[in-house]
Amino acid sequence: MKEIKAERPNCCERCGRTGTRLFGDHIRELKDGGAPLDKRNIQLLCGSCHTAKTAQERAKRNAVEY
Template sequence: MPTAPPSRCLVTGCTDWAVARGRCAEHYTPWEQRSARNTNTDRRRARAFRSAVLRRDGVCRACGQRDAVEADHVRPVADGGARYDPANGQGLCAPCHDSKTRSENAARNRQRARG
């Protein structure tokens, strides 16, 4: 079965080969493992994060015109951002959140393609 060619680490300036999730051994941090024991806690913490961010912001931080309806991570969790810290959150309207997510994904894909 064919496999993908090796690629370089996604972290800017790092030239090591990626070993997992596009990162080298130095920059790779494993995802939090979910289990039957912590699923409810994760949901509670996620709801608390969302409500704290939306309560704090109220209006979209990007455009400042519409009500904030989505809690977005300023620094994506995949890039090392804190998952449940409201300081890493911002309230966005749906169109601004979609636009931000698309641009982050496009940048991540361009970085992977450069290899």
């Protein structure tokens, strides 16, 4: 994670927010087949964006098609 933070700007990669804690988020979630150690599958998100993105992905995964 330190390596990823050192390579990228110190802001949320979704909303651009600065001065906040950043979370390493899997772009394609592990439950959906995302690569756990691929830096290209990681984005740095603030807490708000991380929570929203995770909720959206969970809703997609749990959606039932009729």
